Amino acid sequence: MYTEYKNARKALIDRMGQYCSYCEARLPSGLAVEHVKPKKPPGATQVNQIRALSWDNFLLACVNCNSTKGDTDVIIADYLWPDSDNTFSAFVYAEGGIVRPAQSALSPKALNMIKLVGLDKQLDEDDASDRRWLNRKEVWDIAERARQRLVAGDTPDMREQIVETATGHGFWSVWMTVFAQDRDMLYRFIACLPGTSTECFDVNCMSVIRPGGQC
Template sequence: MRPVERGNSPQAHDYENYRDAFPGLVSRLGAYCTYCERRIPTMLAVEHIQPKGLPQYAALIGQWDNFLLGCVNCNSTKKDQDVSLEHVLLPDRDNTAAAFAYTSGGEVVPAHGLTAAQQQMAAHTLALCGLDKGPSEVTDENGRIVAIDRYAQRMEVWGQALTSKADLAQSPTEGMRRMIVKLAQATGFFSIWMQVFDDDVQMRRMLIDGFTREGHFFGFPGTARSCFDANTRPVTPRPANGLAHGSKS
């Protein structure tokens, strides 16, 4: 799960209509679901960390620090669940890059090296938005079982990242690296690209920092750079950014 930094609110007061925060969130974080990491060019929505459907959080409906971006799948699973911030690991306040691992088989799992308490928090987070679920299966016109939805998309992007890595080995140029970052931007799943290029600091730095040597923005907007050291390894715990119950990983 990509750790993000949304920054301070673009306005001095809360939003009367929370939907008005959407352009600012997309500008800063990109058109990606904060939870599943898919690029969502349409049907992406302002997601309330503490759900707007629960009366006790009515005061947070228009509050910038309660907003992330969510796809239909993650939002519909999360729904009006009461989120206990001290019991989950969230991309805006924890270093989720250190908390979750991705597999070539499409799974998202708690990362190795977590404490027992962190493992439980990671598991709660995955369950919160349905990322702990296996693939949905349907039968195609030839009677074959095929996987669909987020699970299958992760497997597909893993394959694209592996192919890109092989292409880079054949043509190790700056231009090829830029093309790979563009493909990563187009597909989403920042964490998968980071994991496949685990041994390539330069590639990972381009995905994190988003700047080429010429100074042009190029990577994933809104990635929390403070969550990674100079060698692109996750920094734990995440440096505090003033949000409640943060820095748990």
């Protein structure tokens, strides 16, 4: 328990990196301490102090994921969560910045999460404030160009540079998907993102998912 939830921000960043827990965007600033269950759910007259201050109820979120989710009073079991479930296995990332549920028994929960924070939202040309899809698409293209350069001239330095580029841009799952055939790069990506559970991956860096979705 914290006395102020804002004081958890540093510990959350140490644990999960400076990324939105939902869309995986890297944010130099503006990362909010996100309450998984809203601290003041719809209809409540006052803040629920347990929810407001409990570490177990915290993630990090960008303004778009935070505002799309709003104060939805979620039932935890209806969704897959990035700090307790193997969300990498449950979602498919594809060229064009696409995110969709993987075909599995968990796909309804994965779809619930995509809808909860709007990971499938495309750019509204008039508003243009929600750039998550566009940014994910751009990072896919950057990752693909990096992969092609690596094929053309593979060096340890270049591999390290790609990891630095990936950590600078975020969208970890995009990098993991584009380099899916390169086990060494997968090892590097798994190692570079704080808090990534190695138990979610087998010795070949293939994602391991358990029936309940947990790592």
